[in-house]
Amino acid sequence: MATGGGSQGPEFEVHVLGHPKGGPEGHEGQLGACPFSHRVLLLLEERELPYTVDFVDVARKPDWVTETNPEGTLPILRDCASGQLLHDSDAISDFLEDKYGGGDGKRSLRKLGDCPQPAPQLWPKFLAYLGAEAGSQEEAAARRELEEQLQASPALLP
Ligand SMILES: N[C@@H](CCC(=O)N[C@@H](CS)C(=O)NCC(=O)O)C(=O)O
Numbered sequence: 835m836a837t838g839g840g841s842q843g844p845e846f847e848v849h850v851l852g853h854p855k856g857g858p859e860g861h862e863g864q865l866g867a868c869p870f871s872h873r874v875l876l877l878l879e880e881r882e883l884p885y886t887v888d889f890v891d892v893a894r895k896p897d898w899v900t901e902t903n904p905e906g907t908l909p910i911l912r913d914c915a916s917g918q919l920l921h922d923s924d925a926i927s928d929f930l931e932d933k934y935g936g937g938d939g940k941r942s943l944r945k946l947g948d949c950p951q952p953a954p955q956l957w958p959k960f961l962a963y964l965g966a967e968a969g970s971q972e973e974a975a976a977r978r979e980l981e982e983q984l985q986a987s988p989a990l991l992p
Pocket residue numbers: 851867868869870871892905906907908909921922923924
C-alpha cells in the first residue's frame with residue numbers, strides 16, 4: 835500500500851481502481867483510470883487526511899469487495915478508527931464533509947445536495963455528441979439534445 839495525505843498515522847484506508855495494464859510493478863502501486871477513485875484521493879489530499887491506498891486489480895477483485903458491496907465497485911473508504919466501510923464516491927464525499935467540513939480551520943468542500951447539479955442526461959448526451967460522425971444528421975440531433983441538457987443545467991452556465 836502507498837500512503838498519502840497528512841503526517842500522522844493513517845486515518846483511512848482507500849481502495850481504488852488499479853491500472854489494468856500494470857507496469858514494472860504490475861497492478862500494485864499504479865492508479866487506474868477511474869474518476870470516482872481519483873475524486874476520493876483528491877478529497878483526502880485536499881483535507882490533508884492521512885491515508886493508505888490500495889490499488890485493486892478488478893480482474894482479481896478480492897472477495898471482501900463484493901461481499902461488502904454487491905455492486906462491487908471502487909473506490910471504498912475504510913475509517914480506521916471505527917472500521918466503517920463506505921462505498922460510492924458521493925457517500926464518501928458527504929461522510930468526509932460531515933466529519934471534517936469547515937472545522938479546525940479546514941474549509942468546507944460542501945455536501946452534494948448543496949452543490950449545483952447538471953441535468954442527469956448531460957454527460958451521456960455529451961458522449962453521444964462526441965461519438966457522432968462529423969457533419970451527419972446524427973451529429974446535428976445529438977448536438978440539439980446536448981444543448982437541451984445544458985439549458986436544463988442553468989447553475990453550470992456562465
Ligand atoms: N457510483 C460509484 C461508481 C464507481 C464505479 O463505477 N467504479 C468503477 C470504476 S470507475 C468500478 O469499480 N468498476 C469495476 C467493476 O464494476 O467491476 C461511485 O461514485 O463511487
